[in-house]
Amino acid sequence: MMDKMIFGRYVPAQSIIHRLDPRSKLLMIFLFVCIVFIANNPATYALLVVYTFLMVSLSKVPFRFIIAGLKPVLWLVLFTMLLHLFLTKEGEIIFQAGWFKIYEEGLRQGIFISMRFFLLILMTSILTLTTTPIEITDGLESLLHPLNKVKFPVHELALMMSISLRFIPTLMQETDKIMKAQTARGVDFTSGPIKERMKAIIPLLIPLFVSSFKRAEELATAMEARGYRGGEGRTKYRQLSWGFKDTFMLLLLVLLALLLFLLRT
Amino acid sequence: MDILLQQVEYRYQANTPFERLAIKDVSIDIPSGTFLAIIGHTGSGKSTILQHLNALLKPTAGKVIIGDKEITSEKKQKNLKDVRQKVGIVFQFPEHQLFEETVERDICFGPMNFGISEDEAKRRARIAIRQVGLSEDILAKSPFDLSGGQMRRVAIAGVLAMEPDVIVLDEPTAGLDPRGRKEIMEMFHALHQERKLSTVLVTHSMEDASRYADQIVIMHHGEVYKKGTPEEIFSSPEGLMELGLDVPEVVRFQQKIEKAFQMNFPKTCLSVEQLTEEIAALVKRGEQR
Numbered sequence: 001m002m003d004k005m006i007f008g009r010y011v012p013a014q015s016i017i018h019r020l021d022p023r024s025k026l027l028m029i030f031l032f033v034c035i036v037f038i039a040n041n042p043a044t045y046a047l048l049v050v051y052t053f054l055m056v057s058l059s060k061v062p063f064r065f066i067i068a069g070l071k072p073v074l075w076l077v078l079f080t081m082l083l084h085l086f087l088t089k090e091g092e093i094i095f096q097a098g099w100f101k102i103y104e105e106g107l108r109q110g111i112f113i114s115m116r117f118f119l120l121i122l123m124t125s126i127l128t129l130t131t132t133p134i135e136i137t138d139g140l141e142s143l144l145h146p147l148n149k150v151k152f153p154v155h156e157l158a159l160m161m162s163i164s165l166r167f168i169p170t171l172m173q174e175t176d177k178i179m180k181a182q183t184a185r186g187v188d189f190t191s192g193p194i195k196e197r198m199k200a201i202i203p204l205l206i207p208l209f210v211s212s213f214k215r216a217e218e219l220a221t222a223m224e225a226r227g228y229r230g231g232e233g234r235t236k237y238r239q240l241s242w243g244f245k246d247t248f249m250l251l252l253l254v255l256l257a258l259l260l261f262l263l264r265t
Numbered sequence: 266m267d268i269l270l271q272q273v274e275y276r277y278q279a280n281t282p283f284e285r286l287a288i289k290d291v292s293i294d295i296p297s298g299t300f301l302a303i304i305g306h307t308g309s310g311k312s313t314i315l316q317h318l319n320a321l322l323k324p325t326a327g328k329v330i331i332g333d334k335e336i337t338s339e340k341k342q343k344n345l346k347d348v349r350q351k352v353g354i355v356f357q358f359p360e361h362q363l364f365e366e367t368v369e370r371d372i373c374f375g376p377m378n379f380g381i382s383e384d385e386a387k388r389r390a391r392i393a394i395r396q397v398g399l400s401e402d403i404l405a406k407s408p409f410d411l412s413g414g415q416m417r418r419v420a421i422a423g424v425l426a427m428e429p430d431v432i433v434l435d436e437p438t439a440g441l442d443p444r445g446r447k448e449i450m451e452m453f454h455a456l457h458q459e460r461k462l463s464t465v466l467v468t469h470s471m472e473d474a475s476r477y478a479d480q481i482v483i484m485h486h487g488e489v490y491k492k493g494t495p496e497e498i499f500s501s502p503e504g505l506m507e508l509g510l511d512v513p514e515v516v517r518f519q520q521k522i523e524k525a526f527q528m529n530f531p532k533t534c535l536s537v538e539q540l541t542e543e544i545a546a547l548v549k550r551g552e553q554r
Contacts, residue, residue: 065281174361177361178361185362187378188346207363
């Protein structure tokens, strides 16, 4: 049932995007999120679309797979678009049927906002699809390192993140397993009245909670047994290395930002 | 109730880059009243087959016939509750599925989902708890206060109380101590014999398979490698050993004797008793000469 979920999922492949330093990818995403808001006319949006699809094709993740995985979000995008289409009442009327009117500005806003939304989701999916969760946390830890000076617990935060990311698949498997076990005992998770389905959640949630707590305790014991004492003086097995391609890709994005500034109206 | 698997194939996560073929061309026939053991390495597709037996998974090709229900990839099935009540599954580590406040309510959960009245469910709970070798006063306790072995038994009782026609067991004794293993396997065997309950046992243990099953299916890389009675399967143990599968100790012992004395016993013995008889007969014949 969760077969097609792609959030937080890594697709192994050999592509330039896969090989980039996670820090540069994180910085790029951050920058991209900011510059998406610069675009405000067809030319600038076209530029963003071209850039995004360039990144998608460079990542070598099958496009059909991404779209299939983003289907649930696409509905949200569509919904945003319709909302803008129907509720914005500016500009000229371009379509009218009785009381129902669509304004020029509504159409424009609808297309732009949903495009913005879609591109953001697409880019962040590319990040998670091409970077292992461990790389992401390593990158974040390294980027946030300066915050240590103001007593911000960077290492602990990174550890929390990597532990929770690490256990997402485990939790999913566990969910699947318990769902099947309870289905075999006559629970119906997929049909029937809403009230019944809400009640069906209990036999799923309680075992999940119980096993999660148990697992957390076991993990803590195992870490202590192996001498974990926090981030102080801890060396790293995976070294991050910033290369020419990272600088290049980042500069490409900066160039895109400059172009957007020039072309916006 | 008969279960029939015909050229069943199953792919996990079909049409994604993660697609993985779990089983292919699996045909197994489970007539009512059989005790079938499915053996194979981890990842050989045993558990995937098991989930087809009560329509938790739909085959991606081929068909599964459970009683009078036919399950194929095209058909959208409604009302599988019937099937699920008739085929009870005891999953691996079934104690993970316990959730109710008391043992009694947890055991009643299954039957009541299938529309059994509360009184009747409670009556069944009392029978089931004794069947799994626990005393009735455990019914009032919280399942989370029990020991691991007791939790396992309670979870099994929860499936037994559904009174299925077919019971499917996925390594029901994994992680139990030797005594617990034996008691639980003996209990399932007794149920099978008394009630003619069809039983499907997925296991790593050749000993259990040879002792209790009357049909064995050996799985290898998602395909049926061999099927037959225990005698048929173990009469030529070389193939199994090549796959890296264990052969019951008795069979290995018999083989070693045969090799050391360069002779053959008339049949493959599957229990210590049988082999003892054969050896005794041999020794006696020797003395008479």
